[in-house]
Amino acid sequence: MHDIGFAKHDHTACVSSAMDTVESYCSENKVQLTPARRRVLEILLEHHKAMGAYDILALLSAEGLGSQPPVVYRALDFLTKHGFVHKIEKLNAYLACMHPGRSHSPFFLICRACETVAETKMPSDDLLTAASALGFQIESTVIEAVGLCPGCLNEAKA
């Protein structure tokens, strides 16, 4: 499992490694990775893209894991609270974290053409510094960029 998302990778390994990390975290921290929570995370990892809550719900529902919105929103609350999933505010969509377990300020690159979303990390602590200078204490950040990924950029030129 590597950092960035516009390249091919061993997706099976990527999924199982993430699940392992999350399971360890849950047992260490005494929190429950219940069936619905686990399945939502798996779905997000398997699809490896940003998905809307209702898209996830449709899949859960087909598997008999619940058909009402609270089912998926509760699972997403849990997963985002513990950092296994991120919400992409610009898309109202959810994405499995690429570095679960480690605390980080993610930076998302959203391709407007193919809708791929890559997670990378903030290259500096400039935001913290700038906020501090104004007396503002940051607790969390939303950092997203919309544009064209390498692949779609090539197609656009061609």
Added chain:
Amino acid sequence: MHDIGFAKHDHTACVSSAMDTVESYCSENKVQLTPARRRVLEILLEHHKAMGAYDILALLSAEGLGSQPPVVYRALDFLTKHGFVHKIEKLNAYLACMHPGRSHSPFFLICRACETVAETKMPSDDLLTAASALGFQIESTVIEAVGLCPGCLNEAKA
């Protein structure tokens, strides 16, 4: 009109200066600042805070400027397209721009206690650099931080 929002300022001057700038821009660029668009901008400037589309609509409606959602969403589309208003993704709310006319990557500081939102600017072009390194071409950014503003930070300590 100054850059940041956790300080007192001459708000009357701030509003009229922004309106002047926007009017100049519109006549220069041959776009129409129609009554609904103008009033939505004024409302946002006067309140000087992030407002939901339906909050704005309620005010418009009371003034006889239209009572249906498309009225306010069309105005907001226009205003955001031209950079007079920003959407705060984290809040699904809208805020008048503090530097209309100039092209900029805004950085918003959102106080979770008093809900004040300050607009400042990105301190560096680190994001662009980081994205370029991955071959990604940024067209727009969403940069928001949630935390405590100086005032609420003091109250929290007290």
Added chain:
DNA sequence: CCCGATATGTTATAATATATCAACCCATGA
């Protein structure tokens, strides 16, 4: 005058998210 571009009016609906309350499970300990 007609046309095309831009903007508005109007109705309906889509898409996203939360509130509320009852029921359940299960570990803990009186």
Added chain:
DNA sequence: TCATGGGTTGATATATTATAACATATCGGG
């Protein structure tokens, strides 16, 4: 044993945010 309480789930209803679709209006240029 069995009350108790926290965490979780089931189920219904509703709130909030945003857009689709189509008709109408306005205004300038050809």
